[in-house]
Amino acid sequence: MSQTIYFKRQPRIVATSTIAGPKECEGVIGRYVETALADDMFGESTYEKAECKMLSHVIDGAIANGGFEREEIDCIVSGDLLNQIISANFAARDFSVPFLGVYGACSTMAESLAVAAAFVNGGLMHRAVAATGSHFASAERQYRYPLELGCTRPPQSQWTVTGAGAALVSDRGDGVKITAATLGKVVDFGITDVNNMGAAMAPAAADTILAHFRATGEEPSRYDLIVTGDLGALGSRILKDLTWEKGLDISENHVDCGEIIYNVIEDEFQGGSGAGCSAVVLNSYLYRKLMGGSLKRILFVATGALLSTVSSGQGESIPCIAHAVVLER
Amino acid sequence: MSQTIYFKRQPRIVATSTIAGPKECEGVIGRYVETALADDMFGESTYEKAECKMLSHVIDGAIANGGFEREEIDCIVSGDLLNQIISANFAARDFSVPFLGVYGACSTMAESLAVAAAFVNGGLMHRAVAATGSHFASAERQYRYPLELGCTRPPQSQWTVTGAGAALVSDRGDGVKITAATLGKVVDFGITDVNNMGAAMAPAAADTILAHFRATGEEPSRYDLIVTGDLGALGSRILKDLTWEKGLDISENHVDCGEIIYNVIEDEFQGGSGAGCSAVVLNSYLYRKLMGGSLKRILFVATGALLSTVSSGQGESIPCIAHAVVLER
Numbered sequence: 127m128s129q130t131i132y133f134k135r136q137p138r139i140v141a142t143s144t145i146a147g148p149k150e151c152e153g154v155i156g157r158y159v160e161t162a163l164a165d166d167m168f169g170e171s172t173y174e175k176a177e178c179k180m181l182s183h184v185i186d187g188a189i190a191n192g193g194f195e196r197e198e199i200d201c202i203v204s205g206d207l208l209n210q211i212i213s214a215n216f217a218a219r220d221f222s223v224p225f226l227g228v229y230g231a232c233s234t235m236a237e238s239l240a241v242a243a244a245f246v247n248g249g250l251m252h253r254a255v256a257a258t259g260s261h262f263a264s265a266e267r268q269y270r271y272p273l274e275l276g277c278t279r280p281p282q283s284q285w286t287v288t289g290a291g292a293a294l295v296s297d298r299g300d301g302v303k304i305t306a307a308t309l310g311k312v313v314d315f316g317i318t319d320v321n322n323m324g325a326a327m328a329p330a331a332a333d334t335i336l337a338h339f340r341a342t343g344e345e346p347s348r349y350d351l352i353v354t355g356d357l358g359a360l361g362s363r364i365l366k367d368l369t370w371e372k373g374l375d376i377s378e379n380h381v382d383c384g385e386i387i388y389n390v391i392e393d394e395f396q397g398g399s400g401a402g403c404s405a406v407v408l409n410s411y412l413y414r415k416l417m418g419g420s421l422k423r424i425l426f427v428a429t430g431a432l433l434s435t436v437s438s439g440q441g442e443s444i445p446c447i448a449h450a451v452v453l454e455r
Numbered sequence: 456m457s458q459t460i461y462f463k464r465q466p467r468i469v470a471t472s473t474i475a476g477p478k479e480c481e482g483v484i485g486r487y488v489e490t491a492l493a494d495d496m497f498g499e500s501t502y503e504k505a506e507c508k509m510l511s512h513v514i515d516g517a518i519a520n521g522g523f524e525r526e527e528i529d530c531i532v533s534g535d536l537l538n539q540i541i542s543a544n545f546a547a548r549d550f551s552v553p554f555l556g557v558y559g560a561c562s563t564m565a566e567s568l569a570v571a572a573a574f575v576n577g578g579l580m581h582r583a584v585a586a587t588g589s590h591f592a593s594a595e596r597q598y599r600y601p602l603e604l605g606c607t608r609p610p611q612s613q614w615t616v617t618g619a620g621a622a623l624v625s626d627r628g629d630g631v632k633i634t635a636a637t638l639g640k641v642v643d644f645g646i647t648d649v650n651n652m653g654a655a656m657a658p659a660a661a662d663t664i665l666a667h668f669r670a671t672g673e674e675p676s677r678y679d680l681i682v683t684g685d686l687g688a689l690g691s692r693i694l695k696d697l698t699w700e701k702g703l704d705i706s707e708n709h710v711d712c713g714e715i716i717y718n719v720i721e722d723e724f725q726g727g728s729g730a731g732c733s734a735v736v737l738n739s740y741l742y743r744k745l746m747g748g749s750l751k752r753i754l755f756v757a758t759g760a761l762l763s764t765v766s767s768g769q770g771e772s773i774p775c776i777a778h779a780v781v782l783e784r
């Protein structure tokens with residue numbers, strides 16, 4: 127079959143919820159975020175616990191915003207960046223709801239949406255929550271250096287978003303329809319610089335976007351936006367070059383969540399990253415614009431860098447993936 | 456909806472492949488394993504690379520055993536125990552096939568089967584591979600201590616299986632049908648001993664098994680075997696007690712992959728564990744018995760402990776999960 131799958135029953139996102147840290151809420155996306163944190167510890171004693179609490183908060187928020195009770199939810203599909211996806215596991219512990227843990231690094235929002243949509247589309251579930259998040263401090267500590275070391279960040283680096291987002295996918299009701307998905311392949315262009323995720327992930331985004339337009343036979347203009355997750359400024363330029371080289375011009379309507387989440391000319395350099403980046407932008411700003419009608423159809427392409435500190439330490443390059451979902455009103 | 460989902464189109468496992476280390480192949484299951492390794496490094500320079508190579512080997516093996524080419528496969532659904540599931544990510548890099556990364560710790564074989572079956576059942580894919588694996592040395596290093604330290608293992612500990620297994624799930628062809636699945640909830644009984652996974656996971660297994668029989672209204676005798684993944688000897692006894700207390704007697708036909716994979720009276724104490732444990736036993740011994748007709752219907756319940764070294768270090772107990780799939784001939 128084609129890499130693109132079609133959800134004929136059109137499962138829909140009937141509610142979302144988002145939360146983000148103080149820095150994130152200063153940006154243009156900030157005013158669309160449901161819960162703005164004044165303190166990125168969220169009242170917890172560790173960054174990891176704060177990350178978990180954010181995830182739990184938005185899962186609950188999406189359920190409540192949809193007008194449902196927890197026991198009406200058939201599944202939570204979630205993952206995050208931490209080792210053994212502990213944020214998702216411990217968040218799911220708060221709910222007496224079946225749980226599917228997924229790992230796609232920063233592509234998790236698209237992956238969890240596609241998995242939830244597949245179960246709902248197949249009539250196996252009525253309602254499933256897709257959710258993910260990230261935290262700047264827990265990600266820095268795990269992937270790079272603890273903040274306390276005060277390491278200098280190189281100009282090609284991005285800033286992991288402190289935030290989380292959840293989408294309630296239902297087989298009925300008013301919402302944003304998930305009509306198709308293109309599941310990504312693992313792509314590795316040999317990038318080894320763990321501070322340059324945008325360059326590593328851009329080829330994966332290009333691969334999935336090219337596959338999507340090949341399979342559907344559509345033109346990029348069919349979409350109001352082609353939204354990538356967290357390529358950042360440099361990665362976005364690389365993506366546009368890579369697709370242009372293959373005869374697909376997406377420059378007119380491409381935007382990257384990492385590029386728009388922070389106010390420009392700050393010290394995030396290339397922009398935002400992390401699983402929470404696209405989760406926050408999709409479930410706040412983009413969802414609102416889709417529901418309001420100012421966006422009618424978007425291709426949401428979240429990208430993930432599938433490395434670990436062990437793989438990098440053993441000299442491996444960075445394999446990446448991108449999953450795309452078609453969202454329309 | 457109920458926690459139990461039914462796959463009406465009956466996706467089937469049309470081929471499997473397994474690989475295991477020298478120690479595993481000494482046991483009774485050993486003679487059913489397709490590829491017996493003489494060296495648990497599998498020709499690689501690190502344990503992690505050996506684990507990845509095993510996974511790649513069985514994914515290829517299942518595709519070949521099914522008589523297919525790689526390009527006829529619509530998706531690989533896989534995960535493993537390592538941080539950021541690098542074994543699955545890097546194995547998927549070898550294939551130009553769409554990839555869904557999942558994380559369910561040692562429950563991954565059941566989770567990946569359920570996800571693959573859902574996509575195939577819904578007509579979204581013709582064929583998907585579900586696969587997972589683990590390696591004793593990489594798991595010890597990550598979760599406990601490097602082997603080189605020579606730490607003493609307590610009597611309640613289990614031995615992570617060095618091995619991998621893959622199942623090719625198809626919408627047609629002769630094979631073992633996947634007719635239903637009960638997706639687990641995250642259950643935490645407050646166990647904090649990271650050397651006692653069996654005790655931590657048994658309540659999750661009990662929760663899912665009880666939910667399954669409640670939803671289906673069946674008796675345990677409807678199954679030739681109720682197979683748990685890696686509870687080990689102690690965990691199995693706890694499971695039987697917990698279900699018996701709730702009025703469900705599974706003692707007649709319960710067996711645990713961790714209990715049967717090694718020859719008894721060795722230094723594995725409670726038996727085998729790890730994502731590879733149930734993956735190897737299911738895709739070798741159990742699959743053979745199902746195809747041969749000596750087993751007609753089994754409930755395969757893989758359990759996972761969803762902790763990380765960080766969560767344990769921050770004083771958290773061990774949340775666990777169990778997913779069940781019904782396999783019948």
